[in-house]
Amino acid sequence: MTSGKTSFGVGRAVSSLALSLAAALTTALPAFAQEAPAAPSALATGAANGAAQASGAGSYTPMAPTPGIGMPVDGGIGLQEQFSKVGEYGHAIHHGLLWVIGLITLFVLLLLVIVAVRFNRRSNPIASKTSHNTLLEVVWTLLPVLILVGIAVPSIDLIAKQYKPAPKDALTIKVTGNQWFWTYGYPDNGDFEVISNMLNVPGAPVINNGVREVGSQPWDGPSQLEVDNRMVVPVGEPIRLQITAADVIHSFAIPSLWFKLDAVPGRINEKVLVIEKPGVYYGQCSELCGVKHAYMPIAIEALPRDKYNAWVLTHAGGEIDGQDKPAPATAAPVPTADASEAPVVDATAEAE
Numbered sequence: 467m468t469s470g471k472t473s474f475g476v477g478r479a480v481s482s483l484a485l486s487l488a489a490a491l492t493t494a495l496p497a498f499a500q501e502a503p504a505a506p507s508a509l510a511t512g513a514a515n516g517a518a519q520a521s522g523a524g525s526y527t528p529m530a531p532t533p534g535i536g537m538p539v540d541g542g543i544g545l546q547e548q549f550s551k552v553g554e555y556g557h558a559i560h561h562g563l564l565w566v567i568g569l570i571t572l573f574v575l576l577l578l579v580i581v582a583v584r585f586n587r588r589s590n591p592i593a594s595k596t597s598h599n600t601l602l603e604v605v606w607t608l609l610p611v612l613i614l615v616g617i618a619v620p621s622i623d624l625i626a627k628q629y630k631p632a633p634k635d636a637l638t639i640k641v642t643g644n645q646w647f648w649t650y651g652y653p654d655n656g657d658f659e660v661i662s663n664m665l666n667v668p669g670a671p672v673i674n675n676g677v678r679e680v681g682s683q684p685w686d687g688p689s690q691l692e693v694d695n696r697m698v699v700p701v702g703e704p705i706r707l708q709i710t711a712a713d714v715i716h717s718f719a720i721p722s723l724w725f726k727l728d729a730v731p732g733r734i735n736e737k738v739l740v741i742e743k744p745g746v747y748y749g750q751c752s753e754l755c756g757v758k759h760a761y762m763p764i765a766i767e768a769l770p771r772d773k774y775n776a777w778v779l780t781h782a783g784g785e786i787d788g789q790d791k792p793a794p795a796t797a798a799p800v801p802t803a804d805a806s807e808a809p810v811v812d813a814t815a816e817a818e
């Protein structure tokens with residue numbers, strides 16, 4: 467009795483503490499959002515846009531996303547439709563595994579029901595004294611082993627495919643996570659940088675000062691996911707994404723592209739991305755990174771090469787990749803490869 471009372475008291479204290487904490491948070495958060503000084507990122511973005519439009523070398527109108535594609539859908543319970551080869555493969559394995567898990571679960575349930583109905587004390591008063599059955603034991607050992615091997619083969623293949631390095635001529639894009647926005651650097655395209663902030667939501671507390679509201683342009687996607695400047699990439703080409711962070715750990719994740727990689731300060735994580743279809747694909751930071759963690763979405767716009775090039779040229783200093791360095795790019799790799807291999811051989815020889 468006493469212990470019951472005590473735990474009830476503790477429970478009430480904990481819940482009231484949690485309630486007051488929640489109340490404090492909800493009042494503090496909008497205040498923080500509104501009082502935050504104008505993010506330098508927002509101002510810089512505006513300036514960059516102005517410069518881009520003024521230069522007039524290229525042209526670009528953001529693409530309107532297709533509803534339900536590259537974004538979550540209401541009532542959705544499965545994975546998002548995939549738009550990369552690795553994603554389609556992973557999606558297929560996921561579905562296959564669901565069948566394997568489902569059938570095994572049903573089979574075990576069936577066995578349990580048979581045991582409960584046929585071998586309870588009332589219907590089977592005299593229990594069998596059987597303690598060994600060689601055939602049965604071999605089967606229930608071998609069968610799970612075969613199933614696990616059958617699962618392991620495509621799983622390991624998927625891991626290998628996911629971490630296959632980008633080919634040498636892949637376009638490099640540098641992704642940096644910041645509290646609380648993303649920046650995208652284009653070292654192969656003249657080394658300009660795009661700053662990407664979430665669009666403010668009408669009627670909700672202002673998250674990014676100086677950034678427009680979602681829905682104010684015809685190409686805007688879902689609120690909380692659309693940004694002022696998307697990460698634009700060429701479609702159908704391998705892209706080497708080099709991911710890092712400027713402050714705390716973030717995570718660059720786009721469900722419809724089967725892509726998630728942590729952004730860690732002082733470290734570059736690299737992974738190749740090939741998008742199969744032009745479109746806009748949305749994701750979110752997926753590592754708890756502070757008070758505005760929920761407000762740093764990712765929007766990737768995959769465009770055909772010519773449109774991508776035109777987008778690149780809208781940026782001050784933007785250059786088409788591979789255009790200014792074709793001669794060294796074709797001639798250089800052979801001697802470079804030899805030179806880089808030579809020390810490795812020497813090192814092994816010395817070690818031996």
Ligand SMILES: [Cu+2]
Nearest residue numbers: 716717751755
């Ligand atoms: Cu983050």
